[in-house]
Amino acid sequence: MNAERDEQIIDTYYTSVHTSCRKNGKERRQIRYMQKDGRFLVSFQKPHGDWGPYLLDIFTTLIEIRWSMMILLFSLSYIVTWMFFGLCYWLIAYIHGDTESVDNSPCVDNVRGFTGAFLFSMETQATIGYGNRGMTENCIGAIIVVTIHDVFSCFLDTIIIGIVVAKMASARKRAQTVGFSSCAVVNLRNGVLCLSWRLGDFRGNHILEGVITAYLVRHVKQKVGSVRMLYQDIELENHHVVLATPTTIIHKLKPGSPLYKMGPDDLQEENFELVVSFTYTGDSTGMLHQTRTSYTPRDIRWGQRFQDILKVGKKRYKVDYALFNETTWVSVPMICAEAYERETRHLNGDDTLLPSVTESGQIYWTNNNTPEEVVVQTSL
Template sequence: MTSVPEPPPERPPHDLGLGRVLSEQSGERFLNKDGSFNVQRHGMGWQSVSLYGSLLTTSWSAFFLTMGGLYLALNALFGLIYFALGPGALSDEPGGGMPRFLACFFFSVQTFGTIGYGHVYPLSVRANVVVTFEAFVSLLGVALATGVLFARFSRPQSRVLFSRNAVVAPYQGGQAVMFRLINGRRSQLMNARVEAVHTQFETLPDGRRVRRFAPLTLERSQVTLFPLAWTVVHPVTPHSPYWQVTLEQLAEADAEIMVIFNATDEAVQQTIHARSSYKPHELRWNERFSDLYRRTPRGELYVDAERLHDTEAVRSEV
């Protein structure tokens, strides 16, 4: 009796970890143009809130507004405490009302910043206790603010610029899907790698629509040095999801190309990441990218980053 060979194990999906339910039921693009995910989580509660993480990832304007607001709030709080201690708590302060509160507030600012002009000082034991506690809080606050500020400066920030559109252009007697990217910082990137995954819906014989993921074979997926620009090429072969397919078919299947980039920043010796994606309406058929390279009057070659998104029409060779 001959044994029936077991079927080969099913290959894991190339869904970049998005999961089956999200992959099959999401009606939006998975990756935004800026690399952020269209995935939301609810019901996490306050456990998911991280002030440190938020201060690291927020914009610089929001960071300084937050730190400035906390600074003013703390001084206003201690100013209210000094105000509540009564007129005899501090020397050389107005009689009452808003002028006395402002005097208490600015005394808190001077104490918090260890300025100490000298003409206002605590008179009572209770006021000296509050000053002691505020000095301790200011010591911790300055240390924490300095640490977060240093962490923001030292955190590797990628500025990899992706072309706004991808093109389907003639390539070696056939066609290829191409997009390009530029290193947007003066520091050099090394050991750069790029991964592109195509996803679209397919209709099964029973009528169900399921989303499939397929890694795109790239002409070159890694470069040792990435100082200037890189045009990423996916040759369209019979094994490619773009073989003999039209733009309308891609739009109907809700296709998307997800791009993941990572490299090592030579200046800080840390890994940086960047992401982007392309939907069917961002594909330019039978167009090619315009030349990025220019020469100075002295003949030196340079890359014109302003032409990153420029394309021009070409005749199809197939």
Template sequence: MAKTRDARPPGAPPALGDLYHLLVDSPWPRLLGIIATLFLIVNALFAFAYLAGGDGIENARPGSFIDAFFFSVQTMGTIGYGRLAPGTVWSNLLVTVEVITGVLGLAMVTGLVFAKFSRPTARVVFSQRAVVTPHDGVPSLMFRMANARGNRIVEARVRAVLARDETTAEGETMRRFHDLALVRDRNPLFALTWTAIHPITATSPLFGATPEGLAAMGAEVVASLVGIDETVSQTIHARHTYAAADLAWGARLRDILRRLPDGRRQVDYARFHDVEPTAER
């Protein structure tokens, strides 16, 4: 069955209809590139408009697009060096429109930049693979997380959900979600690492599952973490998805804690994503 993840449902508004969130979610290089591109395009359009009205810019070379463009830049930025100035009614009308455009544009760009700077983000790293291995004598699904920041996340909560395609009694295929109960789903102080463990007992949605069966159902394990950033006192969240191919059966997460000569423990993040076969006993 073909998946339509990330596809927009019929009748949904176009992506540009939610331009604010699209821009806020954009990486900094993309956002700055969009702002710079729009700035150049708008000034170029105003430059053509000034030229369309004839030689309406004092001290500008007749028909010079460069002079009209930089006059537009100075006007939109309310710089006003004094050498170039509007000299006709047409150019003064354009200056009025451009100043209003520049003020509104500056307000919107300021709002976007402030929203991105003030937006709380989590730097939580999830292990690239989850493992299915015995834990305390019970087969368990395990994955781990690490707080990549130097601060702490308080009142952290983690949740794991199994998503898979199932067929109803009427023969309809549906995407269903099943909560995976964790041994410990809350952490009052998440500073370094945290291993989430789901025992695969008779009541688990993964009971009796096989790698082939999960792959055939398009199964995914969605892990999400929510907590409060201790530095800014704001709620942050992080999410990671494990496809069926990301589950390592009969393997364990490699140990990453080691004890220093002075007795302190250190986390070896270089082995954070490593898994190794479960030792036969």
């Protein structure tokens, strides 16, 4: 692999094999497959001049471009249209002799040059009508051009208004108000090690139903510096989520889980991403939305749990989103789920306490048969 290249490229256009590269003879820090905001760090390399996919679906292309580019294109579309039809009106006036003599009956009143023709074109398309310029009955050609101009202006306004409305109501904007926690945690739930993360709706629109999916993404290095992406489904306790209040998504670390044999020390050496997504229908617009994020091993906090944010008030439930990403230490065995289950089977269900050490150096003792709620209370 060439060590002098400075850019990392992931190419998925022609094949499922992705390429990575080195810089100054040392491998760079592994780039994320997906950013925290749900955007994929994938660069597509297409044949030079191949604009077919964008031109065939021009409406989607205009919706996905940046606002600055869209405003520029729409402004140019109006200006070019005014100039084109202004040139048509000027040619009609020139052929009819309106530009040379002021005594003849003009095709358009007060249009004797290109400036007047341009102003008449703009007034016609924008339906301004200052009253100084107007169509006469002397030229049938001018009447035909005005008719075509009016129909085209209505068509252009419809397209621009539709694209602006669709861009403002984009599903991506709504997806930004539904979010996942910034980290995932590993703790005990009913005597089972579980990986969990939070999901909440910051607008409080009470999404009643949605589907959440999760899969593990890792790459396998091939020859000559290329890599192959592998995807593993993550089994969740409940794929269907009611988001009237923030909820916790749970994945049990049991046999069959790709994290079953990983302990807290193993996570630091692993290189994978846990990609999660939540697909739902907005109650205000009826549009389908999707929120997604990813967690790397550095985003997984072993031996912690999320703080409680849901409380019962006098008349309603109260949610404190200030604690949405806050975690606290709990007593959890600092071993992988496989070793923990093996120790549990070896003890034959005896009430034996296992030691756990947190990053702060504190030692906790965990009862294998103690429910999670009791363990949490004894660790605070």
